[in-house]
Amino acid sequence: MLSFILRLIQFQFFFQRHCITAQILANNSYSWILFLDSDIGVVNENRTIEEYIRKDADIIFYDRFYNFEITAGTYLAKKSPFAIGFLLGWANFVNRLSVPFSGTDNGAIHMYMTEIVAPNSSLLRRCWKMYNNTVDYGTLWTYTLCCREAMKNSSFKKIFIYEKNSLGTFLGYADCPYRGSSFHILEYSARPGSPTSTAGTVILIAGPLARLLQVVNADLISK
Numbered sequence: 001m002l003s004f005i006l007r008l009i010q011f012q013f014f015f016q017r018h019c020i021t022a023q024i025l026a027n028n029s030y031s032w033i034l035f036l037d038s039d040i041g042v043v044n045e046n047r048t049i050e051e052y053i054r055k056d057a058d059i060i061f062y063d064r065f066y067n068f069e070i071t072a073g074t075y076l077a078k079k080s081p082f083a084i085g086f087l088l089g090w091a092n093f094v095n096r097l098s099v100p101f102s103g104t105d106n107g108a109i110h111m112y113m114t115e116i117v118a119p120n121s122s123l124l125r126r127c128w129k130m131y132n133n134t135v136d137y138g139t140l141w142t143y144t145l146c147c148r149e150a151m152k153n154s155s156f157k158k159i160f161i162y163e164k165n166s167l168g169t170f171l172g173y174a175d176c177p178y179r180g181s182s183f184h185i186l187e188y189s190a191r192p193g194s195p196t197s198t199a200g201t202v203i204l205i206a207g208p209l210a211r212l213l214q215v216v217n218a219d220l221i222s223k
Contacts, residue, residue, distance in 0.1 A: 017091075025077060072105045111147060
């Protein structure tokens with residue numbers, strides 16, 4: 001019973017952290033927040049957050065480099081009603097989940113975003129059916145591909161997704177980290193001598209022409 005409760009708390013945390021980000025945006029004067037999982041490390045402090053901000057977008061994601069997923073653990077969010085509402089809606093999506101293998105917030109972001117940017121897509125019902133039948137990473141990734149297909153022709157402007165090959169993205173690859181500003185430790189944790197990860201979130205807060213003004217540790221789960 002205790003292990004079930006602990007798993008439930010951790011599961012909910014993946015959604016709660018986006019609510020925390022929304023509250024920080026709503027209650028402070030920061031213009032943008034860069035949200036990072038705590039297993040992402042800065043490797044090039046000469047790159048600025050502003051290089052990745054797009055004036056026409058309120059929230060910015062990037063593609064995971066090895067599959068079709070939008071990465072949930074890194075994004076830029078603007079202090080705007082849309083971005084704050086988007087993050088709160090994402091956090092509340094946990095109440096709509098009844099799938100065997102959900103992929104937590106990373107699985108949820110695809111359906112949530114599809115409903116926003118492509119609400120009339122003919123694939124929407126099919127993607128939901130696939131999501132409700134996910135049982136492992138293989139079926140989860142097939143579902144995410146369905147969502148990406150549904151969204152691919154959308155002209156929705158408030159959300160921007162950097163393509164995996166369009167630039168170094170927020171993350172530089174392990175063999176060439178200087179192209180980006182940071183890298184995702186978990187992607188390379190299987191290599192001998194690589195660091196391990198701890199649960200948590202790091203939120204980097206940026207203002208006009210600033211680099212990193214403040215680091216907020218939102219690590220709500222102790223090991």
